[in-house]
Amino acid sequence: MIRRCITVVAFVSVLFSAEAFAVSWDELSDSQRELLSKYRSQWSGLSGDQQQRLAAGAQRWSSMDPESRATMQKRFTRWQTLSPERRAELTRRFEQFRSLSPEQQQKLRMRMQNFRRLSPEQQRHLRERFRELSPQQRSQALDRMKESGTPDLYQDKHDDR
Numbered sequence: 001m002i003r004r005c006i007t008v009v010a011f012v013s014v015l016f017s018a019e020a021f022a023v024s025w026d027e028l029s030d031s032q033r034e035l036l037s038k039y040r041s042q043w044s045g046l047s048g049d050q051q052q053r054l055a056a057g058a059q060r061w062s063s064m065d066p067e068s069r070a071t072m073q074k075r076f077t078r079w080q081t082l083s084p085e086r087r088a089e090l091t092r093r094f095e096q097f098r099s100l101s102p103e104q105q106q107k108l109r110m111r112m113q114n115f116r117r118l119s120p121e122q123q124r125h126l127r128e129r130f131r132e133l134s135p136q137q138r139s140q141a142l143d144r145m146k147e148s149g150t151p152d153l154y155q156d157k158h159d160d161r
Contacts, residue, residue: 021048023055032058 025043028036035058036043043051061069079087097105115123133141 021052023048023051028055028058029062031062035061 025033025040032055033040036054039046039054046054061072064072082090097108100108115126118126130138130141
């Protein structure tokens with residue numbers, strides 16, 4: 001009897017934990033349904049996690065101002081034109097960035113902002129200088145960056161620029 005109860009409780013908890021993440025099509029707002037209309041026929045077959053991610057993405061998109069939407073559309077269009085290898089590399093870098101502590105992420109953001117504030121000519125000059133370094137000099141420069149608390153996310157790919 002106890003064994004049977006445990007089995008039933010386990011089954012019910014697994015069933016409800018999977019369903020707890022599911023989002024029914026009718027629960028979506030009108031704007032979410034409109035944005036996700038191409039998923040309607042397959043919605044019930046998606047995992048609860050997939051449904052939640054799509055619903056959250058549609059909600060974010062709906063709450064963006066037109067300028068932000070245009071920026072995101074440009075980024076997405078550019079992403080689609082990248083080779084699968086380049087997408088994989090950028091995905092790897094993004095995951096690496098997400099694995100950093102908030103402090104390290106902030107340092108990296110600040111470095112990037114400082115770099116972007118430079119004129120295009122200054123940016124080009126810095127890139128060229130880095131490319132001209134010997135492998136040993138590059139390694140030393142990257143080590144100095146790491147010692148300063150900012151890991152290098154561009155390792156192995158500086159030559160592509």
